[in-house]
Amino acid sequence: MKFRAILSILLFAILAANAFAGEGNPRASRKDDVGEQKAERSVVVDAAVAVSLCVASGNIIIHGWNRNEVRARSADAVKIELAHAAPTSGASIKKLEVAVFNKDEAEKPAGKCQAFSDIELNVPHGATVLVQTRDGDISIAEVAAAYAGTQNGDIEVQKASRSIEVGSLAGNVCLKDSSGRVNVSSAGGSVEAANLQPLRADDEFEVTTTSGDILLSHVTHKQINTKTVSGNLTMTGPLVPAGRYWFNSFSGDVTLALPANSSFKLVAKVSQDGEIITDFPLTLTQTSASSAAEATAVATADPVAPVAKSGSVSPVTKAGPVVRVDVKPKIHVKVKPEVRVAFSMRRVNGIHGTGDAIISVSSFLGTLRLEQN
Amino acid sequence: MRECLDEAILQSYFDGELSGQQLESVTSHLATCKTCAVTAREIEAETALLAAAFAPEFEAAVPTEQLRRRLDAAIAGLQTQRLPVNESSTFSVRGWLQSLVAPLSFSPQRAFGYAGLVLVLGFAAILGINQWRATSPGVNLASNEDSSRITKGKLAVAPAATGADSQIPAPDSSETIVNLPARATTSPKSAAVKRRPIKSATTSAENVAATRPDDRVKLLPGERSYLQTIAKLDSTIKSNERPMRPALQAEYQRNLALVDRALAATRNAAKKNPNDPDAAEFMMAAYQNKVNLLNAVAEARSFNRQQD
Numbered sequence: 001m002k003f004r005a006i007l008s009i010l011l012f013a014i015l016a017a018n019a020f021a022g023e024g025n026p027r028a029s030r031k032d033d034v035g036e037q038k039a040e041r042s043v044v045v046d047a048a049v050a051v052s053l054c055v056a057s058g059n060i061i062i063h064g065w066n067r068n069e070v071r072a073r074s075a076d077a078v079k080i081e082l083a084h085a086a087p088t089s090g091a092s093i094k095k096l097e098v099a100v101f102n103k104d105e106a107e108k109p110a111g112k113c114q115a116f117s118d119i120e121l122n123v124p125h126g127a128t129v130l131v132q133t134r135d136g137d138i139s140i141a142e143v144a145a146a147y148a149g150t151q152n153g154d155i156e157v158q159k160a161s162r163s164i165e166v167g168s169l170a171g172n173v174c175l176k177d178s179s180g181r182v183n184v185s186s187a188g189g190s191v192e193a194a195n196l197q198p199l200r201a202d203d204e205f206e207v208t209t210t211s212g213d214i215l216l217s218h219v220t221h222k223q224i225n226t227k228t229v230s231g232n233l234t235m236t237g238p239l240v241p242a243g244r245y246w247f248n249s250f251s252g253d254v255t256l257a258l259p260a261n262s263s264f265k266l267v268a269k270v271s272q273d274g275e276i277i278t279d280f281p282l283t284l285t286q287t288s289a290s291s292a293a294e295a296t297a298v299a300t301a302d303p304v305a306p307v308a309k310s311g312s313v314s315p316v317t318k319a320g321p322v323v324r325v326d327v328k329p330k331i332h333v334k335v336k337p338e339v340r341v342a343f344s345m346r347r348v349n350g351i352h353g354t355g356d357a358i359i360s361v362s363s364f365l366g367t368l369r370l371e372q373n
Numbered sequence: 374m375r376e377c378l379d380e381a382i383l384q385s386y387f388d389g390e391l392s393g394q395q396l397e398s399v400t401s402h403l404a405t406c407k408t409c410a411v412t413a414r415e416i417e418a419e420t421a422l423l424a425a426a427f428a429p430e431f432e433a434a435v436p437t438e439q440l441r442r443r444l445d446a447a448i449a450g451l452q453t454q455r456l457p458v459n460e461s462s463t464f465s466v467r468g469w470l471q472s473l474v475a476p477l478s479f480s481p482q483r484a485f486g487y488a489g490l491v492l493v494l495g496f497a498a499i500l501g502i503n504q505w506r507a508t509s510p511g512v513n514l515a516s517n518e519d520s521s522r523i524t525k526g527k528l529a530v531a532p533a534a535t536g537a538d539s540q541i542p543a544p545d546s547s548e549t550i551v552n553l554p555a556r557a558t559t560s561p562k563s564a565a566v567k568r569r570p571i572k573s574a575t576t577s578a579e580n581v582a583a584t585r586p587d588d589r590v591k592l593l594p595g596e597r598s599y600l601q602t603i604a605k606l607d608s609t610i611k612s613n614e615r616p617m618r619p620a621l622q623a624e625y626q627r628n629l630a631l632v633d634r635a636l637a638a639t640r641n642a643a644k645k646n647p648n649d650p651d652a653a654e655f656m657m658a659a660y661q662n663k664v665n666l667l668n669a670v671a672e673a674r675s676f677n678r679q680q681d
Contacts, residue, residue, distance in 0.1 A: 151673050152620050170624045187628045210628040210666050229635050229662050250635040269651045345651040364655050
C-alpha cells in the first residue's frame with residue numbers, strides 16, 4: 001500500500017516537472033529565436049541614391065560598396081522596411097527611406113525615429129546618406145555625401161568624396177581621408193579632422209564647437225573657419241598658398257604647428273592679457289592696443305627678425321635662426337576672468353615669408369602659439 | 374571597469390533629481406557602460422509609460438483626499454476655538470448688573486478691605502512700572518519676534534516678494550494667515566485669484582528694479598537683434614512641456630554656463646572699449662555662439678519630441 005502511494009507520488013512529481021518544463025521550453029526557444037533573428041532587406045537603387053535613416057538609439061554603420069544596391073541589416077530589429085516612391089519605368093530608385101521596427105513593435109510601425117536598434121547599411125559609393133540618432137554612434141565610410149546628427153553618440157566619417165555635414169551635442173566627431181565641403185558643429189564633443197581636401201576650389205571647411213577641442217591635421221581647404229568658446233584649437237600640417245584661415249576662440253588656446261617654410265600673414269586679435277608665442281621669425285607690421293603705443297615695423301639687417309617698438313612686445317632670441325616673440329600683457333590681473341578689471345584689445349599683425357596664406361586668430365583669453373614642425 | 378549604476382540613481386536621473394555634477398557623472402557612465410545603458414533605456418521607457426498614464430491625474434489641479442481631510446480638520450479646529458466666545462454671549466443682562474451693584478454695598482469691614490486692596494494695587498503698579506522700564510528691550514524683542522513670524526508666514530506664500538518689501542505695499546499679513554485654509558479649500562482657480570496680488574507685487578518689484586536708472590542696461594550696437602533671437606530660441610526650448618532629457622540637460626547647462634561667461638566677459642570688454650571694433654567683434658562672436666548652442670538644443674528637443 002505504502003509502496004503504491006510512494007509510486008503514485010513519484011509519478012505525480014514527474015508529470016508535474018514535465019508540465020513545467022513543457023511550459024518553459026517554448027519561452028526559451030522564442031527568446032533564442034528572437035536573439036538569433038537578423039532582419040535584412042535589400043533593393044536595387046540608383047548609383048547616386050539618397051538614403052535616409054533615423055533611429056532613437058542604437059549604432060549606425062554605413063559603408064559604401066561597388067553595387068547599385070542598398071542593403072540594410074540589423075540583429076536587434078524585428079523588421080526593416082525600405083520605403084521609396086515607385087520609380088517610373090526604366091528609372092531606378094533615387095530616394096530611399098529606411099524604417100526600422102523594434103522587437104516589441106512588430107505588428108505596428110514604430111513612430112518616426114523611435115527604433116532602438118543597431119543597424120548596418122551598405123550603399124553605393126555615389127550615395128548621399130542622411131542619418132540621425134539620439135544616443136547611438138554613427139560610422140560612415142566610402143560614400144559621396146554624409147549628413148549625420150546625434151546628441152550623445154560619436155560620429156566618424158571616412159573617405160567621403162563630396163561633402164560632409166555633421167552635428168553633435170555631446171559626442172565626438174572624427175573625419176578622415178575625405179574630400180569636399182565640410183561643416184561640423186558640436187557643443188561639448190571634440191572634433192578631429194585628418195587628411196581632408198577640397199573637391200572644388202571653393203569648398204570650405206567650417207567647424208564650430210562650444211567646449212569641444214578642435215584638432216585639424218593636414219586639412220588642405222583654401223578656407224578654414226573654426227570657432228570655439230572654451231575648446232582648444234590645434235592645426236598641424238602645411239598651409240595652402242593663398243589659403244584663408246580663421247581661428248576664433250574665447251578662452252581656448254590656439255596652436256598652429258606649421259612647417260618651417262610656411263609663408264603667411266598673421267592677423268591676431270587678443271585681449272590685453274592674451275599671449276602670442278611664436279617659433280617663427282615674424283616681421284611685425286602692426287601691433288596696437290587701446291592703451292599701448294603704436295608699434296611700427298622697422299627693417300633690420302636680418303629681414304625676418306622681429307622688430308617691435310612697443311614697450312609691451314619683447315623679442316626673445318633663441319639659438320639659431322628661430323626667434324621667439326612673447327607679447328606680454330602690460331597689466332596682468334591674476335583673478336578669475338569674470339572679475340578682471342582691465343580689458344583692452346590688442347591686435348598684432350605680422351608676416352612670415354612672402355605672406356601667401358592669411359591666418360586670422362581671435363582669442364579673448366587664450367594663448368596663440370605658432371610652432372614649427 | 375566601473376561598477377554599474379544603482380537603479381535608484383538611474384530613476385533619479387530620469388526624474389531630474391540629480392545635481393549637475395551627478396548628472397554629468399551618470400551621463401558619462403551611460404555613454405561607456407552598455408549594461409547600464411540598457412537598464413536606463415528600460416527605466417526611461419517605464420517612466421514615459423507612467424508619465425503618459427498619469428498625465429490626466431497630474432494635469433488635474435485637484436487637492437488630494439488627504440489634503441482635503443487635513444484642511445477640513447484645520448477648519449474644524451478653528452471653529453472649536455471660537456466656541457467658548459459664543460458660549461459667553463449667552464449670559465443674562467440682569468445677572469451682569471447685579472454683579473456690578475453687589476460690590477458697591479459698603480460696610481466698615483469692606484471699607485478697610487478696599488483700602489488695603491488700593492494700597493496693594495498702588496505698590497504693584499509702582500513695581501510693575503519699574504520692572505517694565507528695566508526690561509523694555511525684551512518687550513521690543515518680543516514684538517520683533519511677532520513681526521518676524523508674520524513675515525515668515527508671508528514668505529511662505531510669496532517668497533519672491535521679499536526683495537521689494539520696502540517699496541511695495543505688503544499684502545495684509547492677517548489676511549494671508551487667516552485665509553490660508555479657506556483659500557486652500559476653494560478651487561485652484563480661486564486660489565490663483567487670491568495669490569494674484571502677491572504675484573503682481575513681485576512683478577511690479579521687478580519693474581521698479583528694471584526701471585531704476587542705475588540698473589538700466591544699455592544695449593550696445595547690434596545687441597538687440599541677438600537678444601531677440603536668443604529670447605525666441607529660449608521660448609522655443611521652454612515651450613516643450615516635457616522635461617528635458619537628463620543627458621541633454623547636462624550638456625545644455627554646462628555649455629550654456631560657458632557661453633554666458635564668455636558673453637559677460639566680452640560684453641564687459643566691449644562696454645569698456647566702445648571705440649574698439651575688435652572688442653565688439655568678440656562680443657558678437659559670443660552672442661553667435663549662444664545662438665548656435667540654443668539652436669542645437671532646440672533642434673534636439675524637437676527631435677526628442679517626435680519620439681515621445
